[in-house]
Amino acid sequence: DAKTTQPTSMDCAEGRAANLPCNHSTISGNEYVYWYRQIHSQGPQYIIHGLKNNETNEMASLIITEDRKSSTLILPHATLRDTAVYYCIVRVETSGSRLTFGEGTQLTVNP
């Protein structure tokens, strides 16, 4: 599975959009981009995933660049409850159940 690079930490004002970047320059054509988040003292929570096209759900939007070497997770209106560590993970179609977590980005939403 391709390696990802994320900033260690980011801050965002409550009510503003939070844009979390992820670099995955070695991504292969059959690798998906996943985002999970982990609120303190809880288990990780699935947010969204995509292959080539931009995706949106009730939690967030995922923007993947045309060359697929980077992506951005967007939380359109961040709240204090969005403070968490956000993990960007790339995963091969055939890798089955393995999900490898890196260090992630600590997002702090400030009042």
Add this chain to the structure above:
Amino acid sequence: ETGVTQTPRHLVMGMTNKKSLKCEQHLGHNAMYWYKQSAKKPLELMFVYNFKEQTENNSVPSRFSPECPNSSHLFLHLHTLQPEDSALYLCASSQAKQGAREKLFFGSGTQLSVL
């Protein structure tokens, strides 16, 4: 509520004790996992079970012994642990055989302290 329940939430044990962590999922999934998260470190995959069969063991010491009696329940039996085994132990489940579209659902974890 994720549909994955772990008990106990907190556990303190001595190095000579034997204890077990329990995980139960109510999602109808057929794959279950144990992850370990030490302080300031990424999550580490420990064991994977698919349809009750262990399919992955990431070189975990034998003092950790998993058990999966059915697709809904997963245990982690602990004996003669070391202080460095203190960590958050997370259970997860998923619907297997979906490749990269498979999503994991995690429990809240058991915070283990070994004295």
